[in-house]
Amino acid sequence: MSKTPITSLGEFGLIDHLTRNITHYHKETLKGVGDDTAVAAFSKEDQVLLTKDLLVEGVHFNTMYTPLKHLGYKSIAVNLSDIYAMNGTPTQVIIGVAISSRYTVEAMEELYAGMKLACEKYKVDMVGGDTTTSVSGLTISVTAMGKVSQNNITYRSGANTDDLICVSGNLGGAYAGLLVLEREKEVYKANPGVQPDLSKYNYVLERQLKPEPRKDITEIFSRLQITPTAMIDVSDGLASEILHICKSSKKGAAIYEEKIPVDMQTAGVGHEFEIDPTTLALNGGEDYELLFTISQKDYEKIKDLEDISIIGHITNNPQQADLITTSENVVPLKAQGWDAFKKEEE
Amino acid sequence: MSKTPITSLGEFGLIDHLTRNITHYHKETLKGVGDDTAVAAFSKEDQVLLTKDLLVEGVHFNTMYTPLKHLGYKSIAVNLSDIYAMNGTPTQVIIGVAISSRYTVEAMEELYAGMKLACEKYKVDMVGGDTTTSVSGLTISVTAMGKVSQNNITYRSGANTDDLICVSGNLGGAYAGLLVLEREKEVYKANPGVQPDLSKYNYVLERQLKPEPRKDITEIFSRLQITPTAMIDVSDGLASEILHICKSSKKGAAIYEEKIPVDMQTAGVGHEFEIDPTTLALNGGEDYELLFTISQKDYEKIKDLEDISIIGHITNNPQQADLITTSENVVPLKAQGWDAFKKEEE
Numbered sequence: 144m145s146k147t148p149i150t151s152l153g154e155f156g157l158i159d160h161l162t163r164n165i166t167h168y169h170k171e172t173l174k175g176v177g178d179d180t181a182v183a184a185f186s187k188e189d190q191v192l193l194t195k196d197l198l199v200e201g202v203h204f205n206t207m208y209t210p211l212k213h214l215g216y217k218s219i220a221v222n223l224s225d226i227y228a229m230n231g232t233p234t235q236v237i238i239g240v241a242i243s244s245r246y247t248v249e250a251m252e253e254l255y256a257g258m259k260l261a262c263e264k265y266k267v268d269m270v271g272g273d274t275t276t277s278v279s280g281l282t283i284s285v286t287a288m289g290k291v292s293q294n295n296i297t298y299r300s301g302a303n304t305d306d307l308i309c310v311s312g313n314l315g316g317a318y319a320g321l322l323v324l325e326r327e328k329e330v331y332k333a334n335p336g337v338q339p340d341l342s343k344y345n346y347v348l349e350r351q352l353k354p355e356p357r358k359d360i361t362e363i364f365s366r367l368q369i370t371p372t373a374m375i376d377v378s379d380g381l382a383s384e385i386l387h388i389c390k391s392s393k394k395g396a397a398i399y400e401e402k403i404p405v406d407m408q409t410a411g412v413g414h415e416f417e418i419d420p421t422t423l424a425l426n427g428g429e430d431y432e433l434l435f436t437i438s439q440k441d442y443e444k445i446k447d448l449e450d451i452s453i454i455g456h457i458t459n460n461p462q463q464a465d466l467i468t469t470s471e472n473v474v475p476l477k478a479q480g481w482d483a484f485k486k487e488e489e
Numbered sequence: 490m491s492k493t494p495i496t497s498l499g500e501f502g503l504i505d506h507l508t509r510n511i512t513h514y515h516k517e518t519l520k521g522v523g524d525d526t527a528v529a530a531f532s533k534e535d536q537v538l539l540t541k542d543l544l545v546e547g548v549h550f551n552t553m554y555t556p557l558k559h560l561g562y563k564s565i566a567v568n569l570s571d572i573y574a575m576n577g578t579p580t581q582v583i584i585g586v587a588i589s590s591r592y593t594v595e596a597m598e599e600l601y602a603g604m605k606l607a608c609e610k611y612k613v614d615m616v617g618g619d620t621t622t623s624v625s626g627l628t629i630s631v632t633a634m635g636k637v638s639q640n641n642i643t644y645r646s647g648a649n650t651d652d653l654i655c656v657s658g659n660l661g662g663a664y665a666g667l668l669v670l671e672r673e674k675e676v677y678k679a680n681p682g683v684q685p686d687l688s689k690y691n692y693v694l695e696r697q698l699k700p701e702p703r704k705d706i707t708e709i710f711s712r713l714q715i716t717p718t719a720m721i722d723v724s725d726g727l728a729s730e731i732l733h734i735c736k737s738s739k740k741g742a743a744i745y746e747e748k749i750p751v752d753m754q755t756a757g758v759g760h761e762f763e764i765d766p767t768t769l770a771l772n773g774g775e776d777y778e779l780l781f782t783i784s785q786k787d788y789e790k791i792k793d794l795e796d797i798s799i800i801g802h803i804t805n806n807p808q809q810a811d812l813i814t815t816s817e818n819v820v821p822l823k824a825q826g827w828d829a830f831k832k833e834e835e
């Protein structure tokens with residue numbers, strides 16, 4: 144039997160490969176693999192959304208610098224983000240935790256306290272849990288269920304030529320926070336007694352450790368009566384997500400570097416680490432902002448909203464996404480985003 | 490901060506402890522923690538069932554003797570079993586897999602081939618997947634969604650005094666299979682060249698490696714127009730499951746040892762390992778049979794069904810479940826079933 148390393152395919156390649164030619168038996172199944180969530184239509188009014196994310200110790204988090212309460216909060220937040228990315232409302236979460244004997248009841252209480260805090264903030268019902276042992280480390284598996292009306296559901300696949308490409312908040316901050324934490328970890332290993340002053344990094348650290356999914360953006364859509372034509376959450380970096388929308392919508396995109404929103408603190412950390420702010424935004428990941436496209440007719444409704452940036456437009460070139468740089472060069476975007484399988488090779 | 494070991498609570502104790510006082514915000518959430526699945530009522534006709542199980546390498550399976558295709562099949566089967574235990578129909582599954590670099594693409598293909606086979610057999614739609622790396626080993630997280638009409642849903646909590654306690658198939662076989670596999674593993678370690686002849690264990694090995702959830706039993710209920718008053722699947726052993734029904738229903742139970750169905754091969758393995766067949770059935774676990782209670786008025790409908798055994802009745806003593814032994818002694822049942830946290834201490 145041949146032995147192909149997983150890294151030769153990467154996460155998306157592997158999923159595509161393994162789920163090719165999947166048969167669906169239920170007419171209620173509207174969407175399987177390939178969007179932020181799966182979609183099932185059990186009722187005439189509301190469609191059911193289902194999504195799941197795994198967080199693995201040593202791959203997605205490091206307990207040396209991630210407080211368990213934050214980790215619990217984040218494990219819920221990243222799943223809710225997928226539901227919001229369908230323009231839906233999360234309703235229930237179900238939790239799976241595998242823990243080694245190194246973890247105590249008190250540690251689990253911290254983890255669950257963070258999960259409950261996120262459930263409370265976003266009004267989501269924790270409806271079940273499977274807790275078991277692991278041989279080593281902590282693995283958290285959260286599944287979120289949500290609902291959305293047939294008229295409001297937003298897939299990745301609906302972008303039309305000339306639609307405006309918009310993004311909420313700002314990008315690159317979560318990765319900037321990770322850079323700082325990884326550096327401090329090495330400093331701490333060398334000098335265990337030293338307590339670093341991280342106050343000047345507070346914003347990027349919060350972006351990394353306690354991301355907030357953008358429920359408020361879906362509320363703005365509802366209030367302004369906008370339904371985006373396509374939407375995805377930014378978990379792997381702007382470049383990767385734009386390419387997902389282009390691929391699903393069979394369209395292209397043009398993004399303007401000068402329009403990409405980056406916070407000053409993120410830019411400052413980029414400066415320290417000699418990484419261009421645009422690179423942080425394009426490839427950083429874990430920002431959990433919403434990237435969406437809207438029809439030009441909705442321009443007036445959103446143009447003055449402070450927390451939404453129009454960064455480009457959809458083109459007719461299938462799957463070709465270009466970055467127009469500040470110096471007016473045109474650079475094809477590549478998905479060099481955070482990939483769990485690439486990370487392993489680093 | 491005090492440091493309470495997880496083992497002091499066990500799996501059910503830990504879940505109870507962590508999910509105490511959970512607030513639900515959605516009126517659609519009918520059932521959270523504490524049954525085979527969570528239940529949400531998004532539509533008037535069908536209620537949505539949601540369940541999740543984690544399978545962890547070195548805790549729930551050993552790849553030394555578990556073919557990956559079987560493991561994939563089992564990871565789906567155990568989740569569907571929870572949906573059938575609500576008298577429901579599984580409709581979708583969503584998969585999470587964390588794998589170390591030791592696994593190849595071909596290994597993942599085997600795992601998914603088993604998953605797809607189970608999905609095909611039970612007509613369930615695989616609607617998504619999150620695949621990521623792990624630092625060590627393989628962790629599989631499957632979430633199953635299903636539906637059931639309001640009239641047919643069967644909780645653990647509906648058993649009434651004098652209801653008949655029934656179980657499908659036979660018990661203890663899966664644990665007997667595990668005993669054989671664990672023994673052969675040790676033999677193999679000592680003499681790596683020797684290929685053992687396991688043909689006389691074929692039935693119990695299949696019970697362990699490739700369990701079949703009892704869809705057929707729910708079909709019998711439908712055909713005979715029976716709705717069980719309470720139901721649970723046998724994943725942790727008969728004793729543990731009966732106590733779950735008693736606790737949820739606030740009733741007691743009397744079980745007759747001579748009525749507990751045990752296959753001859755299971756009894757034979759018990760003989761080899763000097764374990765009483767009743768002990769295998771009560772504490773073995775992983776049989777994925779259905780344990781259910783029915784009203785006495787339904788007795789005529791099921792009394793001649795070959796694959797269903799009536800093993801006792803519900804009593805009025807809250808939470809007291811007794812085994813009436815073949816020698817007519819009365820022994821209180823204790824949940825000594827397979828518990829992931831106890832296992833670690835062995």
